Amino acid sequence: NAGVIQTPRHKVTGKGQEATLWCEPISGHSAVFWYRQTIVQGLEFLTYFRNQAPIDDSGMPKERFSAQMPNQSHSTLKIQSTQPQDSAVYLCASSSDNQDTQYFGPGTRLLVL
Amino acid sequence: GQQVQQSPASLVLQEGENAELQCNFSTSLNSMQWFYQRPGGSLVSLFYNPSGTKHSGRLTSTTVIKERRSSLHISSSQTTDSGTYLCALNNNAGAKLTFGGGTRLTVRP
Numbered sequence: 001n002a003g004v005i006q007t008p009r010h011k012v013t014g015k016g017q018e019a020t021l022w023c024e025p026i027s028g029h030s031a032v033f034w035y036r037q038t039i040v041q042g043l044e045f046l047t048y049f050r051n052q053a054p055i056d057d058s059g060m061p062k063e064r065f066s067a068q069m070p071n072q073s074h075s076t077l078k079i080q081s082t083q084p085q086d087s088a089v090y091l092c093a094s095s096s097d098n099q100d101t102q103y104f105g106p107g108t109r110l111l112v113l
Numbered sequence: 114g115q116q117v118q119q120s121p122a123s124l125v126l127q128e129g130e131n132a133e134l135q136c137n138f139s140t141s142l143n144s145m146q147w148f149y150q151r152p153g154g155s156l157v158s159l160f161y162n163p164s165g166t167k168h169s170g171r172l173t174s175t176t177v178i179k180e181r182r183s184s185l186h187i188s189s190s191q192t193t194d195s196g197t198y199l200c201a202l203n204n205n206a207g208a209k210l211t212f213g214g215g216t217r218l219t220v221r222p
Contacts (some may be wrong), residue, residue, distance in 0.1 A: 033209060033210070042213075042215065045210065045211070055208075068219075070169075073183075091155075093210075095157075100143070100146075100163075101146065101158060101161040102146065102210060104157075105155065106154075113178060
């Protein structure tokens with residue numbers, strides 16, 4: 001079991017560019033969660049899917065951020081027109097149907113210059 | 114207000130000392146999870162503990178729902194225990210986690 005896989009591990013973008021982050025959940029897990037971690041705000045929930053359907057996106061900034069889960073093996077978080085304040089570690093987690101335990105990937109460290 | 118509060122924010126120990134980390138919450142609880150994170154590292158799940166006491170090696174987690182608190186006890190600390198300990202709860206089964214601010218632990222040789 002490879003655990004949750006996130007790519008890329010590091011990404012540097014210029015202000016105004018687009019960034020796409022990828023997450024592959026643990027095989028067989030039905031729920032995928034996205035979080036963001038910064039020194040100032042700590043760990044914040046962004047959005048999650050269950051069985052590929054969006055369930056709760058209450059933590060997503062209303063503009064420029066979108067997430068998708070086109071199949072059970074991967075989810076993407078897209079940030080359009082990136083801004084320096086988007087710099088953070090973006091974490092993906094997955095959990096199975098009959099357990100609440102969430103397993104986290106290594107994160108993608110995004111730096112917007 | 115903040116739903117999940119951890120204390121202390123930071124803690125320095127000499128190797129061999131014990132530590133008690135606290136997590137207090139103001140919302141209803143479905144489950145509580147404790148994580149460990151090295152600087153620049155990923156979150157490692159230590160315990161899933163919705164209620165009662167669980168043990169894993171030198172670590173013990175106790176969650177008391179009616180008192181709205183959970184604790185993590187580290188016995189005989191080692192330098193390799195240094196890092197940040199985070200508690201997180203969800204108040205609906207299968208839903209998002211709300212994290213505390215973490216306790217940064219430093220264990221000196």
